Structure formats: C-alpha cells, structure tokens
Amino acid sequence: MVTQALFDVDEPPLPEALQEAVRHGEVFTRRWIVELILDLVGYTADRDLAVLRLVEPACGEGAFLGPIVERLSKSCRAHGRSLSEAVGSMRALDLLDENVKRSRTLVRDRLTADGWEHREVDAVVRGWVRQGDYLLAAHSAGDADFVVGNPPYIRLEDVPDERMMAYRSACPTMGGRADVYVGFYEVGLRSLKPGGKLGFICADRWMRNQYGRRLRQRVTQRYSMDLVIVMHDVDAFHDQVAAYPAITIIRNGVQGPAIAADTTREFGQSEARDLLRWTADPAQKAVTATAFKASRLPHWFPGEDSWPSASPARLAVLEELSDRFRLLEDETTGTRIGIGVATGADKVFITDRPDLVEQDRMLPLAMVRDTTTGRLDWGGMYLVNPWNATGGLVDLAAYPRLRAYFVQHGAALRKRHVAVKQPERWYKTIDKVDPRLNARPKLLLPDMKQVIHPVLDEGGLYPHHNLYFIVSDTWDLRVLGGLLLSNVAEAFVAAYAVKMRGGTLRFQAQYLRKIRVPDPAEIDEETSTALTAAFERRDVRAATQAALRAYGLEELPD
Structure with a gap:
C-alpha cells in the first residue's frame, strides 16, 4: 500500500489520468450548504475551536475552507487566542496542486482581511492546506473532532490501476464497482475521536446499492447515524449534476436517536435555518413544511442490507413496526x-x-x-x-419419451451455463x-x-x-x-x-x-x-x- 506522512510534505505530481478523473469528479458546494453542515456537526464560533481538530479531506478550491476559516478566526478572537495557537486545529488536503494554491490564497486573504498579522498568517496557511491523497495518507486513528466536506465522485474504474489497487487495500469498504467517495467515508470515520462527527454532502447511493454494503455494515456496527437529509432536487452545487446528494451526519459513538429529513426544490438558505432550529429541539418529533419534512427516529435502521427510502414520517412508522413485529419469513410460524x-x-x-x-x-x-x-x-x-x-434427477433410461425429447433439444440444453459446469447433468433445470x-x-x-x-x-x-x-x-x-x-x-x-x-x-x-x-x-x-x-x-x-x-x-x- 502506498502511504505518506500526513501533511508533512506535498505529494509529487499526479499521473495525468488521475488528475483528469479528479477534475471530472469535482462538484463545488454552495456556501449555505456548507454553513448548514458546520452547524449540524457543531463547528460553531462560540466554541474554542483552536483546541479542536477539523479535517477537510478534499478541499477543492475552498468551498468549505472559507466558512471554516471565518469561524475559526472568530473563535480565536472570542477566546483570546493567537492564530499560532490554532496551527494544529485544522487540516485540509487536496490531490491537485492548483486547488491547493487557490485554497491557500483564499485562506490567506480571509485571515488578512480579518486583521491577523502577515507573520501569523504565513505560519498557519501552509500547515493548514496541503497537497496529498487522503485515502493513502498515514492517519492517526481517533485524532479528529470533525471531518467535513464534499468528497469527489470518481468511479474506481476511472482511477489508474495501480492507485485503484492501493485504494482497495487501504479501504476495505470499497468493494465491487464502488465510487471513491466510499473510501472517504471509511477513512473519515476511522479518524474520528470518540464523540467526533463526520458531516458530508455526498451521493446517497451507498445507502442502497450493493457497493455500499461494507460501508453500511461498518456504520451500523461502530457508529451512530445521527442525521440524513435527502436533497435530490435541491440546488446544492454551483454546477448542475445528477448526484442524488444527501447530507449525512455520523458520530463516533453508540447509535442513538436519528433524524430523517427530505427536501423539495424550494429548500434554500432560509429553509435550512428553519430545519436547523427544528433539529435543536428534541421535543418536536416531526415537522412538515413546504420545502422539507423531518421526523425523529428512535434509532437508525440496523444491518448491512439496503437502508429504506421513504418520507421521514413513513420511515418513522416502518422503524416502529420493525421494533414491534417479527419478520414475515419466520421459523416460529414456519413461514x-x-x-x-x-x-x-x-x-x-x-x-x-x-x-x-x-x-x-x-x-x-x-x-x-x-x-x-x-x-x-x-x-x-x-x-x-x-x-x-x-x-434427484430422473434416470432417462426409465423415461424413453422424456429422453428422446431432451436429446432432440440437446444442443440448446448443453450450451447453458448450468450444463457446461455439470455436463453429466446436462438436462437439469x-x-x-x-x-x-x-x-x-x-x-x-x-x-x-x-x-x-x-x-x-x-x-x-x-x-x-x-x-x-x-x-x-x-x-x-x-x-x-x-x-x-x-x-x-x-x-x-x-x-x-x-x-x-x-x-x-x-x-x-x-x-x-x-x-x-x-x-x-x-x-x-x-x-x-x-x-x-x-x-x-x-x-x-x-x-x-x-x-x-x-x-x-x-x-x-x-
């Protein structure tokens, strides 16, 4: 497996095929979506963010970094900390050198505009934003309080073979024809401290498709799925993409109550604030508005099988029934x-x-x-x-008419896969x-x-x-x-x-x-x-x- 020291040195130039795949997989997130995710995971300026650690695994041109840096800067001011005290509080990574340069410029400009001295700014910018492959970097398990972002959407078959093999070796959840974002979930979850939270906006296909089975198993066995907001019709990105996005908040801890929400194309910044206020009041079990619906579930759906897709209220009912009643196929009833x-x-x-x-x-x-x-x-x-x-199969010698019929159609029967595997049983169904x-x-x-x-x-x-x-x-x-x-x-x-x-x-x-x-x-x-x-x-x-x-x-x- 290819590994490197995380954030120590920038990676050498990438193969052109991988650079092109990464560019193709980039989808840039609107600011109000970023703000919603940061609020949902609890990355807010009223906390002493300098003593916490946030990781952005694929920073792109800085869609998440801008709001993150603004909150971190405001927190440092509020808690009387110098910028240098926050040098270890945030790490962002990207594969493309051009993205790293743009993100560093963005961070530098935001901090300078906020009144920090150039000397302090220069000391943190290069350490905060590095070039590297998040999936292959050497990570310390359990060192992140937050992992947030919008992982790239790249099918594994579009990745050069050598790196694809390295990805599969580093990320066991990437089975079958997985998308690279599955690995980002796995590595991000592994890096969370107890109680730490991962907040991604990402395609939700892994919740239902075969290639997401191992990731679903890992989540249900080791983590708590705290919130899912389905956003298929929402204008969440700067470019129009058919990504079937959803916001997922996953916590490193025992599964607790979960929130399921669904949105319409009317869901925007104002509605996001309304939904956020609702999530903060556990006494409210359900909400129905023009732009969104949400319900609280006692827990998320267990197991590695496909997770259900329905309205939040219906999901709540199905979960209740799953807790109270037995499965249709059941040995007790001989069904x-x-x-x-x-x-x-x-x-x-x-x-x-x-x-x-x-x-x-x-x-x-x-x-x-x-x-x-x-x-x-x-x-x-x-x-x-x-x-x-x-x-068992009948003896054709005992059934001359049956034997003659099968022999008549022997060519068609023998070319079937089941007959090729067992030629002596060529006439079986x-x-x-x-x-x-x-x-x-x-x-x-x-x-x-x-x-x-x-x-x-x-x-x-x-x-x-x-x-x-x-x-x-x-x-x-x-x-x-x-x-x-x-x-x-x-x-x-x-x-x-x-x-x-x-x-x-x-x-x-x-x-x-x-x-x-x-x-x-x-x-x-x-x-x-x-x-x-x-x-x-x-x-x-x-x-x-x-x-x-x-x-x-x-x-x-x-």
Missing part, C-alpha cells in the same frame, strides 16, 4: 419465501402440450399471466420435469424442483408490478421463476393475503425495493423478507375476518384499514 423454478431454456422446458412426454413428467406450472385478475386462472402450461420425488411445493397452498406474487399483488394457489401448481411464493405452517393464507394486499405491507417493499421506470416495483424475496407482520395468534377474529374478506374481494382500501388495526396504527403516513 418461508422463495422463487419459482428457473430453467435456462424455457422454450424447451415449458409447454402447453400435456402429452408431450410421460404423464408423470408433466408438472402443472403457474405463470405470471395466470395471476392477472387477482385469482389464479391457470393457463394450461406445464414444466417438463427432470426431477424425481426425492430431489437451473433450480431443483421441490416435490412438496406444488401440492402446498401458497401465496404467489409477480416479480414486477406497480402494486403488491398476492394471489392464492390452493395447491396443485408449481410457480414459474417470475413468481415468488410464500408458504406457512401457521398462517391462514387468506388472512396473510389480506395483510400483504394492504398499503402497509407494500410500504415495506417500496421503501427497500428497486424502482423501475414508470413506478414498477420489484417484489423479490429480499424485499418481501423486509415485511414485518403481527403474530397470527394475536390478530382478533374480527380483524382476521376483515382481512380475509378484503383479500377475496381484492379490496386494497379495506385490507389497509384491517391491517392498520392488526398493527395498532391509526394511519400510514405518505
């Missing part, structure tokens, strides 16, 4: 979620001819189109089933057929739909791979179907699921497993009857009203 059979060659394995091969090799198959009306209307499709009742599943009652849910759409199969059909299924040893599936038909269940999926064009949701197992449900034994008879009736009538409104009673809620906020 399991799965997906139907994938074949890798549907044109071969799926047919509408019931006599194509031996009768006991023809498995009635439920397709997505069979669920359209909300009731299962089987369209007469079959799976040509190569699996026996014990979960990708997924093994569970011989018990087709006989069991189950709820079926299409993968892609604008609304949640549970449909009951009384038994007799096996689901195709575009259908997810739910089976249970305990639940009356009509009661459970009513719960799943409701807006409450859909809210869980919508908060976590990938949203497709046109508002279509993915009802995949990983998102269905986020749904929380009451104990079926604790749902009273009247509510159970109402859920069943709503499910059978496909009445979403009635299902939602009954579900709210089952969950003990008065309403589900938008």
Whole structure:
C-alpha cells in the first residue's frame, strides 16, 4: 500500500489520468450548504475551536475552507487566542496542486482581511492546506473532532490501476464497482475521536446499492447515524449534476436517536435555518413544511442490507413496526419465501402440450399471466420435469419419451451455463424442483408490478421463476393475503425495493423478507375476518384499514 506522512510534505505530481478523473469528479458546494453542515456537526464560533481538530479531506478550491476559516478566526478572537495557537486545529488536503494554491490564497486573504498579522498568517496557511491523497495518507486513528466536506465522485474504474489497487487495500469498504467517495467515508470515520462527527454532502447511493454494503455494515456496527437529509432536487452545487446528494451526519459513538429529513426544490438558505432550529429541539418529533419534512427516529435502521427510502414520517412508522413485529419469513410460524423454478431454456422446458412426454413428467406450472385478475386462472402450461420425488434427477433410461425429447433439444440444453459446469447433468433445470411445493397452498406474487399483488394457489401448481411464493405452517393464507394486499405491507417493499421506470416495483424475496407482520395468534377474529374478506374481494382500501388495526396504527403516513 502506498502511504505518506500526513501533511508533512506535498505529494509529487499526479499521473495525468488521475488528475483528469479528479477534475471530472469535482462538484463545488454552495456556501449555505456548507454553513448548514458546520452547524449540524457543531463547528460553531462560540466554541474554542483552536483546541479542536477539523479535517477537510478534499478541499477543492475552498468551498468549505472559507466558512471554516471565518469561524475559526472568530473563535480565536472570542477566546483570546493567537492564530499560532490554532496551527494544529485544522487540516485540509487536496490531490491537485492548483486547488491547493487557490485554497491557500483564499485562506490567506480571509485571515488578512480579518486583521491577523502577515507573520501569523504565513505560519498557519501552509500547515493548514496541503497537497496529498487522503485515502493513502498515514492517519492517526481517533485524532479528529470533525471531518467535513464534499468528497469527489470518481468511479474506481476511472482511477489508474495501480492507485485503484492501493485504494482497495487501504479501504476495505470499497468493494465491487464502488465510487471513491466510499473510501472517504471509511477513512473519515476511522479518524474520528470518540464523540467526533463526520458531516458530508455526498451521493446517497451507498445507502442502497450493493457497493455500499461494507460501508453500511461498518456504520451500523461502530457508529451512530445521527442525521440524513435527502436533497435530490435541491440546488446544492454551483454546477448542475445528477448526484442524488444527501447530507449525512455520523458520530463516533453508540447509535442513538436519528433524524430523517427530505427536501423539495424550494429548500434554500432560509429553509435550512428553519430545519436547523427544528433539529435543536428534541421535543418536536416531526415537522412538515413546504420545502422539507423531518421526523425523529428512535434509532437508525440496523444491518448491512439496503437502508429504506421513504418520507421521514413513513420511515418513522416502518422503524416502529420493525421494533414491534417479527419478520414475515419466520421459523416460529414456519413461514418461508422463495422463487419459482428457473430453467435456462424455457422454450424447451415449458409447454402447453400435456402429452408431450410421460404423464408423470408433466408438472402443472403457474405463470405470471395466470395471476392477472387477482385469482389464479391457470393457463394450461406445464414444466417438463427432470426431477424425481426425492430431489434427484430422473434416470432417462426409465423415461424413453422424456429422453428422446431432451436429446432432440440437446444442443440448446448443453450450451447453458448450468450444463457446461455439470455436463453429466446436462438436462437439469437451473433450480431443483421441490416435490412438496406444488401440492402446498401458497401465496404467489409477480416479480414486477406497480402494486403488491398476492394471489392464492390452493395447491396443485408449481410457480414459474417470475413468481415468488410464500408458504406457512401457521398462517391462514387468506388472512396473510389480506395483510400483504394492504398499503402497509407494500410500504415495506417500496421503501427497500428497486424502482423501475414508470413506478414498477420489484417484489423479490429480499424485499418481501423486509415485511414485518403481527403474530397470527394475536390478530382478533374480527380483524382476521376483515382481512380475509378484503383479500377475496381484492379490496386494497379495506385490507389497509384491517391491517392498520392488526398493527395498532391509526394511519400510514405518505
């Protein structure tokens, strides 16, 4: 791993490819956003800032440095300190020499205009602002009270290979096709003192995408996510960029209460002051204004899985339900979620001819189109089933018609990845057929739909791979179907699921497993009857009203 002494000497010139990537990744923050972040982390001039340490890991042309230096200067005056006493209180770094020069000039001009002597100014400016690579510098763990800034947005594949490998070695959270900003979070968090705070405005994709998994795990295990302000439509930067920005405040400490806020394009400097005042009053649990909404949560969402995305009020409800109720998939109730059979060659394995091969090799198959009306209307499709009742592949010698059919389509079957890996099992489907599943009652849910759409199969059909299924040893599936038909269940999926064009949701197992449900034994008879009736009538409104009673809620906020 490439390392260097932090802030001792400037780095040698960077490779041109990296310089170009850094320039491309620069997004400069508006001053009022900077002021909001500094206020949120507590970097205010009424504190003795000279005895605290702030780090700005990618200072650019000084968007953060200007307000930081002004506050530090004012604090020194207020606390009777010389500027030289603050020489170790602030460190800013940037990869580009031209940015370092501009930032030093900015700092020098601000301090001189504030009346500090040139000798004192010259003594601190060069020490405060240095050239270097924040991700590869040698850092002392736990020496920063504040880490603030707007990390560069650079995809790892745009970084020269040697430096990319060094980044991955230095920052284990940078998995997959991560953006460089993930490493800035990791290094910044590592450098915080106990109680220290990191305040970034940065793309929020890491909270939901696969490449952010390791960073989410690190945050939930070691830090406290104190505040998230989603600012997707806010004019937060000097240039127009599609960055999906959010302000995040993360503290080095045990997870405590958290604030979730969302903003509209009307959110500006005045509204930022209003939101800041609200955050300072813990007695106010929620606020709704024209330009923003915010709610206080008992804690942030745990785990490394994708964090939910919804209105602050809805996030608060989902968190409450997550604290009070068990997951839908649960051993206690024998409830399991799965997906139907994938074949890798549907044109071969799926047919509408019931006599194509031996009768006991023809498995009635439920397709997505069979669920359209909300009731299962089987369209007469079959799976040509190569699996026996014990979960093994059948002996083709015992099924001459099946063997002849597979041999006829052998070229298509053998070129599948699953067959290339296991050539002796060339006629298997990708997924093994569970011989018990087709006989069991189950709820079926299409993968892609604008609304949640549970449909009951009384038994007799096996689901195709575009259908997810739910089976249970305990639940009356009509009661459970009513719960799943409701807006409450859909809210869980919508908060976590990938949203497709046109508002279509993915009802995949990983998102269905986020749904929380009451104990079926604790749902009273009247509510159970109402859920069943709503499910059978496909009445979403009635299902939602009954579900709210089952969950003990008065309403589900938008």
